Amino acid sequence: MKQEYAPIPYEFNTLTEAEMQAEAEAFYQAIKTRRTVRDFSDKPIPASVIEQAILSAGTAPNGANMQPWHFVAISNADIKKQIRLAAEQEEREFYEQRASEEWLDALSHLGTDAEKPFLETASHLIVIFLKKFSYDAQGNKLKNYYTSESVGIATGFLINALHTSGVATLTHTPSPMKFLNTILKRPADERPYMILVAGYPADGCQVPTIDKKPLVDIATFLD
Ligand code: IYR
Numbered sequence: 001m002k003q004e005y006a007p008i009p010y011e012f013n014t015l016t017e018a019e020m021q022a023e024a025e026a027f028y029q030a031i032k033t034r035r036t037v038r039d040f041s042d043k044p045i046p047a048s049v050i051e052q053a054i055l056s057a058g059t060a061p062n063g064a065n066m067q068p069w070h071f072v073a074i075s076n077a078d079i080k081k082q083i084r085l086a087a088e089q090e091e092r093e094f095y096e097q098r099a100s101e102e103w104l105d106a107l108s109h110l111g112t113d114a115e116k117p118f119l120e121t122a123s124h125l126i127v128i129f130l131k132k133f134s135y136d137a138q139g140n141k142l143k144n145y146y147t148s149e150s151v152g153i154a155t156g157f158l159i160n161a162l163h164t165s166g167v168a169t170l171t172h173t174p175s176p177m178k179f180l181n182t183i184l185k186r187p188a189d190e191r192p193y194m195i196l197v198a199g200y201p202a203d204g205c206q207v208p209t210i211d212k213k214p215l216v217d218i219a220t221f222l223d
Pocket of ligand 1: 091094
């Protein structure tokens, strides 16, 4: 049966221009403090905080409201270890064979290598899967739309929700990532999109000095 979508009034929170400006500035000040962390403490993040952040991610705009994502949140030490071992195997191939000199050069300021201890140390790994298809109640296969855009936006919401809740993150994409379907027992038609490492930074954690481009370099305004 086709679902009904009866419109309801939207209770939009209209701000004054002064409030808009203040909120816009406050958001920028808060979000610019987010940094990718590669050195995590093993202190656990409460499961309820992770759950709440995933609920936020699930509100993301997406193609035809098919919600083409699945999140697997892992705090289990044995599963984290399996993921670390499989990811490091892929990463060794990347650093030793697959990556071009140009790519390695572009990465050099990050100081990364094939060793990924954070995959075991950090409180949680949140593996985000992209679903090319949905299934209705009768088991009929339905195509999902704009899946990479949708999952990218949801992942952005997730990172923002975690940062706002005091959780540091690292976006990690060993390639290929099919091993995640096997370890996490996800169906073959779900594509691993990203591992989001989430936890507290380790004591004394350092991050590289990087600049963000100024507004004139990232935007054009046509009034
Ligand atoms: N996946 C590798 C390499 C890597 C690639 C990019 I592009 C980065 O911004 C960072 C790392 C790794 O995780 O080491």
